[in-house]
Amino acid sequence: MISTANDLALQRLKNASPRFVDVKQAKDLLPDFDKYTILHAGPPIKYLDMCAPMQEAVHAALIYEDLAVDREDAKLLASSSKIKYSPCHSKGVVGPMTGVTSWSMPLLVVENTDYGNYAYSTINEGAGDVIRFGACTDNTIKRLKWIENTLAPCLKKVVDSYGGIDLTGIIAQAVTMGDELHMRNNASSRVFVYEIVSRLAQVNESEEFLEVIEFLTSRNDQFFLNFAMAANKSAADAASNIPGSSIVTAIARNGVEVGIKVSGLKDEWFTAPAPAVDGLYFSGFDENDSNPDLGDSAIMEVNGFGAFAMAAGPAIVQILGIENTSKAFELTEEMTKITHGEHFKYSVSTTNFSGLPLGIDVMKVIESNITPAITTAIAGKEPGVGMIGAGLSRVPYLVFDKAIRRFDEVVQELYEK
């Protein structure tokens, strides 16, 4: 029974056909959502328990929403009972790093045409003092407004004019171009611009186009990450809620805890303290400055990308602080030991077109004592510092230990029925 359930989960992950179909504000998309609800990365957490960058991102969101006039005002409101907090994942959203998502933010809408479900992500803000790394400056708010008022409408016109843009093709190209698609989106971001730029120019006014194309091509190597995250969330959601399946359908970090979800265990989170990230720090920073693991972007690993796909992009070792590219091949090989199959749509040319290791099986993690690796950015623990490096983390064994115990109970109940 478990094996059949896992086969079905794997099939859903494999068959996912993500299409970028719309850009709409969160308020027009999300269920059980209002202006006083703030979404965040990772498993559930209260405002007072959040890491500082996430709290600061909440402040920025409240100012952006005109619910607070400044940071002090925002702090008071954020800690009051007026504001409700929910994981992005609970609304079909995935957000990189702090993941803070609010009422007016435009979201990328990705349809999984294979299964008919939808997933969402904010639009990547580029580099600098960005909300995803916990910045809350005038510039942070100004950029969010520009994304809402200029970038989002321009992108919407493009996607409307195409009637949707297939993301599988872009992702497949990027995997042959050295992207593992979590920490390295250099190729995918360039391929995306290349695919849409002509249409972007055709369907928009010249002034808006000039602003948008300047933004897309300036220090914006991670622009495609949010598309890829929503694509993989749409795949993972299709593989969720399959009775008897031990396949992982979410890995997410809120900077304090890391949590996973398992297909056969519905919406239950299994959590443990978020680990430190072993990585390479930008000049002037070290591990004492770093926040524990943060962000919903580990949805990439759930679907075979990130650390699981390092063999496709071994150049990534340079920014992760790993000396030798052999580690990239070893990690992908290691991850095949905890996955249920291979992703035939995304193959690795450096290993003779083997598919990405796909479908993390809680049982295999327990049996092998191998935990999923994640390629990830490192956020400064002080708010506003931003990205201070990149590295590798491991999902703690504890979350799988908790999950397998619950899984055993649930499977027992299934058999008894």
Added chain:
Amino acid sequence: MISTANDLALQRLKNASPRFVDVKQAKDLLPDFDKYTILHAGPPIKYLDMCAPMQEAVHAALIYEDLAVDREDAKLLASSSKIKYSPCHSKGVVGPMTGVTSWSMPLLVVENTDYGNYAYSTINEGAGDVIRFGACTDNTIKRLKWIENTLAPCLKKVVDSYGGIDLTGIIAQAVTMGDELHMRNNASSRVFVYEIVSRLAQVNESEEFLEVIEFLTSRNDQFFLNFAMAANKSAADAASNIPGSSIVTAIARNGVEVGIKVSGLKDEWFTAPAPAVDGLYFSGFDENDSNPDLGDSAIMEVNGFGAFAMAAGPAIVQILGIENTSKAFELTEEMTKITHGEHFKYSVSTTNFSGLPLGIDVMKVIESNITPAITTAIAGKEPGVGMIGAGLSRVPYLVFDKAIRRFDEVVQELYEK
């Protein structure tokens, strides 16, 4: 003495710093050139000896230059004594496939800032009935005129506004993105567009910009090849004419003969019959339809790219008709046996950042009996058919045998002085 000379040649190849600095018509750039001179790929050849695609490309050039009214008229003129023919290489030019280059054609100007020399190439025409594959239709001529009157001025405005564009950075990025840069320029062409698109829009009228960006992003995966060829020609020329050096400075094919040049042997060509290409044919074609090896693009292999760089882009095996990517790694490894060093600027992430094998040494080819491999497009032997596949060729041993004999004589003379 030979070793020192080869070290110097290698140093010149390594230090080459190609910058795209201008776009100008051939007439304003080339020495000893007039409207009745037609340049072609490969070693010297007479019109009547040319392969059919090259002859047809000459006809197209004569019509494009308003020297002939139609193909019949062009045939008569082409075979008359009025038209002179020279290898592109003799004027600092490199041309893909037929390489046919004439008076009015705009050329990409690449400066090797390390050595101060210049090299040139035409602008890539994209896919379809193009002159480089020997097409001569109304559309071929129309596209050439459009390149002259619209694309070239737009690109010139961009490069002028930057004061030159470094090509090393684009090439280095592309090598980490799976391009071997001869048959696969998917990444480099996308990176190039990404780098310039914002400026391209800023400095051009909207209408021209729309036409140009549509052209650049439509079936134009090889657009960057011509930049890369000129870049490598500028490197190879800097490494030329070093007394006592046995390093190869040109490999070029005219569709009938393949020829090489050697640094210590100045401008002398050493030739042999052009080999057939072992490859994968598009549907409906086979080796009986193919023209022997053609084009100056083997300048890529002279500088460590193409077949020498297949380990950087093993996905290329799919379009070359090779079953297993291990062949890609084997070929790069094999080429290290006939090269004098490594290219430190362009490293291969799949093999732990080893540099591209650089500087083909005629002596090593003779000693090892390993001849340089080339990744190449296959042209139909009938004019106008165009590209019918892609594959691998080998430079015949005979050209090295001829070169080493002459090299021995010349070195002997040097010692006697």
